[in-house]
Amino acid sequence: MSISSSSDPLHLANDAALDVLSEHFAAYCDAHDSLSNLRSEFHVPLCKDITTQTPDTPNEECIYFCGNSLGLQPKRTESLLLEELAVWKQRGVQGHFRHPLGREWVAIDETVTTQMATVVGAVPAEVAVMGSLTANLHLLLASFYTPTKERYKIIMESKAFPSDHYAIESQITWNKLSPSSSLILIDPLPGNYHLTTPQILATIDEHADSTALIMLSGLQFYTGQAFDIQLITQHAHSKGILVGWDLAHAAGNLDLKLHDWDVDFAAWCNYKYINAGPGAIASIFIHERHSLSQTPRPRLSGWWGHDKASRFRMENVFKAIPGAAGYQLSNPSVLDVVALLGSLQIFSQTSMTALRAKSQLLTTYLHHLLLTHFPGPSPPFTIITPTSPSERGAQLSLLFKEGTMQRVFERLERAGCVVDERKPDVIRVAPAPLYNTFREVWSIVSKNVYYDVPVRILH
């Protein structure tokens, strides 16, 4: 039996005749986790290295629940990088065309495109590995946001990641329009942390005739809410509105089907759940409807997006490579591409469906333990992430009582747990199915760090 077939830890514990709160159950889940072998692909930091305090257990592996910020380093990354350094050393410029490992730099991105496409549910021609997230958002907006007198608005969340906000606002200004009339921000309803799908659809309806584009995050960085990409995309399309998605927190986390969901375009970074390293090269998705058509969309163009057969002929008539690759501008960093390759080789050993199943179980288990461990009317935090597994990814966001978050964060660190703080009051906890364990989930909840006095102890 594979535990991933159930996303409900209560059923699972029941079936196994184990107490869901017990360490035994965590061990049981790990023992039956068909993905557990993948953890050995990663370097896991030790407790002593992740804190300046005196750690409780210095030489043990830490509990790294921070893949939503920076994924752990795949062990194979180092040797891939050293291989490319060796080629540069030994062959210099010739590595572009003659490569002992078949990774000619002139087409280095082709070593990652297909697996990257698989991870987000795209066909290979729909994905290009290039640039960085915010830069790519600009390139995509320059191509897809073509305001007219009638349709000129962009709809986004009021609490989007700031870079997206800056990008969209500056694109509107670049088009000589004013954000005050052209930017529609969706705010959570009073007393709510999240946007609801009906609310989003209603906003689309309200501005249906004047909206050119809607851009949302697939998974909200702060609350951990997963949006209904398929439904929102479909609804916007029915009103003649294009839809783009920032998938920074969704790629490698949710089981995306960008092609089938008919998404127009998307962009994401690869340093979070994709584990390609700090500031890693990013990726874009453009639905083949847009990029394989006879009359390619206008775009800001560059030679790396030019037809490969004639690229070095140095003529000056731009002929786009069909597909997302035609949006490439520059020859990509070889070091960055192979760092991504290292991680994607691990993804290729499983599937997003399997990872997502494990992830749902891990996070539902975390959710259950947290609620059980801190019951009653006055727990030290509120979980502001949606409760339904389909409305969230790996991450849970814990909103602490004013003035208490920092202390808990530091105690967690001393206790060997790496999580992510969003000042002033939120801690984000994200078990990543590629390398985290059920034992770690059990363990982080049972740490005695959340109150000044211990609460109900897990056993």
Place this chain on the structure above:
Amino acid sequence: MSISSSSDPLHLANDAALDVLSEHFAAYCDAHDSLSNLRSEFHVPLCKDITTQTPDTPNEECIYFCGNSLGLQPKRTESLLLEELAVWKQRGVQGHFRHPLGREWVAIDETVTTQMATVVGAVPAEVAVMGSLTANLHLLLASFYTPTKERYKIIMESKAFPSDHYAIESQITWNKLSPSSSLILIDPLPGNYHLTTPQILATIDEHADSTALIMLSGLQFYTGQAFDIQLITQHAHSKGILVGWDLAHAAGNLDLKLHDWDVDFAAWCNYKYINAGPGAIASIFIHERHSLSQTPRPRLSGWWGHDKASRFRMENVFKAIPGAAGYQLSNPSVLDVVALLGSLQIFSQTSMTALRAKSQLLTTYLHHLLLTHFPGPSPPFTIITPTSPSERGAQLSLLFKEGTMQRVFERLERAGCVVDERKPDVIRVAPAPLYNTFREVWSIVSKNVYYDVPVRILH
């Protein structure tokens, strides 16, 4: 005596009472080259690794005259990369804020900005290390090309590097203008390979009232011509025209004074003379006049260009970092930045003035040997690079008789020489003053590969 004080090999040989054509003279120059120690900072490929043919001298170091395409790998790059991999391994996300070597990733670009600025003659606030060359050209054009009804044209070379052509054309189109009326291309006069300065100035005059921007390369990739950046910039400014420079082939090659020359903006890649590796992270220059003013120019913006003190407060009002750093969009690749750091640490051991002096001597020497070795009415190639040392950089471009270039290129390779071919007929030869020697210049000319029968032999 340092040989770099003279850029004329004939004088130098005369003073030393040596025959300028002799191998002795080459050895003499190397012995008196105060920069010769820098070669040991680089990995030089061996002859056997740079050809699929049977090389003449398999285990000797090759003659690598291809730094105009991809610079050699600094030896220190590998250990810098391994250091960052170790931090990622050991600390995960915490490397952003707590770094054992003081290179916190959150400010990793600051480890390179000052030295990068020194290399191009800028003050540190004028330079940002970010993105890739063509992508940066787009960002700069989006900020600096603001066409009006009166001023809307862009002037550029007709033979610019294609990526620049695509970038400018697509920016014009993005602005809903037509390249046919808004793009002014300067063509070499009939029978000429280069543009002349008077011709460029005359084109500016001709379109003075309707031109918004002129963008040229500092050093022409094909002919090796160096433009008079200072004079052209000054002249354009006198007509109210902004000036941008693509310095891909000029950075780390010419002794640039971007600040003093009052250049508006510039962009370059760092994989050529700057040796930061294939597809390395690029750099931009924005004169402080534009970026430190009270009302910063509009730009396509992102969170990494936002005021550092409030960047993580996640408010949605963009407040630019003063200077070029305010054009950054995304957190940069740490691997790419330290690869650049490795090379810049070598640049910091000398100065561009010293490098340029050696470079002028190296290339003038190469030029002299080539003309002497292949004299007469029918040499196998024409040197299409300007003859005056001030009008060129390290590179000489050799235009071969139709149908002969490829054969010479292959023979050079077998003889252990890495140069760069531009099909159909040009070979570019670029001795780099950081790692190339006078002996190598002597040697590449004296190889018996240019004709089917030997010509005058250097002795």
